[in-house]
Amino acid sequence: MESVAGLDVGVKKSALCLVTRDAASMRPVCRHRTATDPSSIGTWLASQGVVRVGLEAGAQSSWLARELEHRGFEVTVMEARRQRAFGAYSKVKTDERDARLIGEALATGLYTRVHVRSVWSQEARALLGARLQLKRQVQQARQFVRGHLRAIGR
Structure with missing residues (x-):
C-alpha cells in the first residue's frame, strides 16, 4: 500500500491530505493544516512516512517544491487548470478538499506535471x-x- 500526500498551498497556512492506495481502493487517511513553511510541512510528512508529495503550480510552488526536495521528498508540481477540471464535479470548494483531490490525482496518475x-x-x-x-x-x-x-x- 502506497501513501502519498496532496498539498494545497496557501499564503500563511497550507492544507495537507494523506491518501493511501492499494490495488482495490483509494482513501484519504488523515488531514492536517500547518504553516506554509518547508520545515513544518516536511516534519509532518516525515512523521507520516510519506515520500511522494503533489502540489498545484502557483506563486509559492517552485520555492516549496525545491525546499521539500532538499529534505528528501519526491515532489510533483501539477498543472492547476487540469486539477481544477479534476475537481469540477463538486460544488464544495475548500482547501482540505483541494488537498485531497491533489493527493488522489497523484495516487492515480491523473495529472500533468509542470516544469519548475x-x-x-x-x-x-x-x-x-x-x-x-x-x-x-x-x-x-x-x-x-x-x-x-x-x-x-x-
Whole structure:
C-alpha cells in the first residue's frame, strides 16, 4: 500500500491530505493544516512516512517544491487548470478538499506535471521585470513633467 500526500498551498497556512492506495481502493487517511513553511510541512510528512508529495503550480510552488526536495521528498508540481477540471464535479470548494483531490490525482496518475524553473532563471526573470518596471516609471514621470510644463508654455 502506497501513501502519498496532496498539498494545497496557501499564503500563511497550507492544507495537507494523506491518501493511501492499494490495488482495490483509494482513501484519504488523515488531514492536517500547518504553516506554509518547508520545515513544518516536511516534519509532518516525515512523521507520516510519506515520500511522494503533489502540489498545484502557483506563486509559492517552485520555492516549496525545491525546499521539500532538499529534505528528501519526491515532489510533483501539477498543472492547476487540469486539477481544477479534476475537481469540477463538486460544488464544495475548500482547501482540505483541494488537498485531497491533489493527493488522489497523484495516487492515480491523473495529472500533468509542470516544469519548475531553476533559481537562476527565476532571479534573472525578476531582475529583468524590475528593470522594465523602472524604465516605464521613468518614462511616465518624464511625460508627466513635459505635459505640465507645456500647460504653462514652457
